[in-house]
Amino acid sequence: MPVNKNDKQLLNASEAIALVISRLDVGVVSAYPITPQTKIVEGLARLQSDKNNKYEFVRAESEYAAASIALGASAGGARAYTATSSQGLLFMLEVLYNIGGLRLPVVMTCANRAISAPLNIWNDHQDAFAMRDAGWLMFFAESAEEAAAQHILAYKLAEKLQLPANVNVDGFILTHTSEPAFIPTAAQIKKFLPKFKPASATHLNIKHPVSIGHLVLPKDYQSFRQNLNEALADSATVINREYALYQKMFYKQPASDLDNGLIEYYGPSSAKTVIIAMGSVSGTIKTALDEYNRRTLHLKKAALLRIKTFRPFPIEAVKQLTAGKKIVILNKGLSPGSLPPLSLEVASSVSPKTELVHAVGGLGGRDITPDGIIKLLNLKSKEKIFFL
Amino acid sequence: MIEIRIHGLGGQGVVTMTEILALAGYRSGREAQSFPVFGPERTGAPVTGFIRLDDQPIRVRSQIYEPDIIVVTDDKLLAKIDVAQGAKPNTRLIIASAVPCSELAQKIKLKTKHIICFNAGAIVADRRLANSALLGFVAKTMKLASLADCRRAVKEKLKDKDAQIIKANIEAVTKGYAGK
Numbered sequence: 376m377p378v379n380k381n382d383k384q385l386l387n388a389s390e391a392i393a394l395v396i397s398r399l400d401v402g403v404v405s406a407y408p409i410t411p412q413t414k415i416v417e418g419l420a421r422l423q424s425d426k427n428n429k430y431e432f433v434r435a436e437s438e439y440a441a442a443s444i445a446l447g448a449s450a451g452g453a454r455a456y457t458a459t460s461s462q463g464l465l466f467m468l469e470v471l472y473n474i475g476g477l478r479l480p481v482v483m484t485c486a487n488r489a490i491s492a493p494l495n496i497w498n499d500h501q502d503a504f505a506m507r508d509a510g511w512l513m514f515f516a517e518s519a520e521e522a523a524a525q526h527i528l529a530y531k532l533a534e535k536l537q538l539p540a541n542v543n544v545d546g547f548i549l550t551h552t553s554e555p556a557f558i559p560t561a562a563q564i565k566k567f568l569p570k571f572k573p574a575s576a577t578h579l580n581i582k583h584p585v586s587i588g589h590l591v592l593p594k595d596y597q598s599f600r601q602n603l604n605e606a607l608a609d610s611a612t613v614i615n616r617e618y619a620l621y622q623k624m625f626y627k628q629p630a631s632d633l634d635n636g637l638i639e640y641y642g643p644s645s646a647k648t649v650i651i652a653m654g655s656v657s658g659t660i661k662t663a664l665d666e667y668n669r670r671t672l673h674l675k676k677a678a679l680l681r682i683k684t685f686r687p688f689p690i691e692a693v694k695q696l697t698a699g700k701k702i703v704i705l706n707k708g709l710s711p712g713s714l715p716p717l718s719l720e721v722a723s724s725v726s727p728k729t730e731l732v733h734a735v736g737g738l739g740g741r742d743i744t745p746d747g748i749i750k751l752l753n754l755k756s757k758e759k760i761f762f763l
Numbered sequence: 764m765i766e767i768r769i770h771g772l773g774g775q776g777v778v779t780m781t782e783i784l785a786l787a788g789y790r791s792g793r794e795a796q797s798f799p800v801f802g803p804e805r806t807g808a809p810v811t812g813f814i815r816l817d818d819q820p821i822r823v824r825s826q827i828y829e830p831d832i833i834v835v836t837d838d839k840l841l842a843k844i845d846v847a848q849g850a851k852p853n854t855r856l857i858i859a860s861a862v863p864c865s866e867l868a869q870k871i872k873l874k875t876k877h878i879i880c881f882n883a884g885a886i887v888a889d890r891r892l893a894n895s896a897l898l899g900f901v902a903k904t905m906k907l908a909s910l911a912d913c914r915r916a917v918k919e920k921l922k923d924k925d926a927q928i929i930k931a932n933i934e935a936v937t938k939g940y941a942g943k
Contacts, residue, residue, distance in 0.1 A: 385782075385789050387798075548824055552798035553782055555789065555820075658822035744825040 378557045386556045388519040388549035393418025395523040397428050398561040402453030405433040405444035409463040410496045411546035412486035438463035442470035449479040452578035454571040461488035464502045475510025480533035488546040489739040497740020498546040500707035504716040510603045512540040513686040515653040520556035531568050545655040637689035642678025649697050652705040657681045663745035693724040701730040707737045730756040736763030766827045769812035771836040780894045781812030787908035787916035788816045796821045847873040859883040859897045892935040899939025910940045
C-alpha cells in the first residue's frame, strides 16, 4: 500500500469524519448534538473557525430541524451534511424519507447507538435499521480510515445518482477509538470529488424556477417510488466503479470481486463457513479467523463476508461468495417477531437449502470478543436466534 | 502485542492520558489503538482506558480482559474496584500512591514483585500534573516510548491548551520519565 505510516495520524473516527467533511467543500452543516455523535459536530464547529473552511454551521434546535435544514440546503443546491445517533435518527425519520423521495444528495453520518427503551448510549445497529426503507444508500465502516473514505465516496455517489447517502460508524467503538488513519488532503479529495454543481432543474433557483415536493396523484405516485427503487437497485455498478477509482487514486490498489464497493471477503475461498457482518466488529472477526484458521484443518476453515453497503444490499455477491457454505449471520439489531434485519437480507439472497445460523450480538454495547466469534462459527443451524 | 488497561476517576484526565500514551507509543514506532470505556458519565466515577500496541496493524476491537500492564492513577480506586482483575502471571501493575508499596500490595490480589508503586504526586507541584508524571514513568519503566516521543505526544494532544499548561505537563512527563 503506498499509504505509509507518515501519511497517517492517530485519530478517532469522529475526528476523521469532521476533518474529511471540512475538506470536501460542504456548503451547509446542520446538526443537533447527541451521544456518541457529539464529537463529530463539535469537531466541525471548531474546524469552521479555520479561514479555509467556508461552510455554514447551523446548530439546529432538534434533529428534526437539523434534517430539515439539510433538506432545504440541498434543495437550494448546496452540498449538505448532517449527523446523528439513535433517538435523534428516529426523530429525523419523517424528514429522511422526504430526502430520499426528493432524491436530494444529502450525506448523513449515523454514529450507531442502541434505541430506547431501555435507555442506553452504547453501540448497536438498531438506529440504522430504522431507516432501511427511506431510499438512502447505506454504508457501514470498519475503521476510522474507512469512515473518512466512505464520506468522500458518499458525496460522489449521492451527487452522481441523485440519492442521499448515510455512513454508519459504530458509536464509541469507532467514534471514540484512536487509531492510525489516512485522511486525504482537500487538494487530493478535489481530484476525486470536484466542486458540487447541481444539474439544472434539480434544485431551487429563482432564475430557473422549479417546484420541489409537490403533491403527486395516484396515477403517478407509484412511478416515483418505482424510480427510487430502480435507482437504488441500479446503484451497485456505479458504487463499484467509484470505489475502484478511489482505491486506484489513493491506494494504487485495484478493487476486486473480493474487495469492492459493496463487500469485502476475508479468508480462504475454500472456507466451509462464512460469517456475515457489518461495521467495526469485522476487525474482531478477522483477528478471530486468523487464529481459528491457523489451528483448523483445511476442510473446516472459515471466512468473513463483510457487508459495506446495506443499501443497496449486495444480493449477487452474497449469493456467489457463499454458495455451498454454511453461513453465520451476526446481527447488531432485531426485528421483533421475525428474523433480525441482516439475516432477512441474507436469507432472501441465498438458495433456500443453505445452512443458516442467525445470531444477534453486541446490543447496547455488549462486548463481542474473538472467543465469542469462535463460538458462533461452531454453532449448528437452528430455527431459533442465537444471542451472543 | 502489548495490552494496557488504565484505571482512573472521571474528571482526572484519564482519557487524555490514555490517548497521549498511545500516541507516544505510536510515535516510537508501534501500531497503536486506544479507547475509553465509560459508565454513565459523571465526575469521580471509575473510568477505564485501554491501549494496544503492536508491530502489526491492530484490528481486534474488543475490550482488554487480560492486560500485560495495568496502571492505577489513584489509590482510592482500590476500595472501589478489583484493579488486578484478569492479571496474568507476568502482568505488571503500576500504581500512583504515596502509601508504601508493601501496604498497598496487601489490598491487591497480585504477587508483590509485580506491583510497582510510584509516588507521582510527590514529584509535581500540582496534583493535576500527577497523571503526566505517571505517564512518563510508565513509558520508561515498561519501555513503551522514548522521552522525546512522550514530550511530543503531550504537546500534540494538548495543543489547544494554554502554553503554561503544556509546559507544566511536559515537565511533569520528563520528571516521571526520570523516575523522580
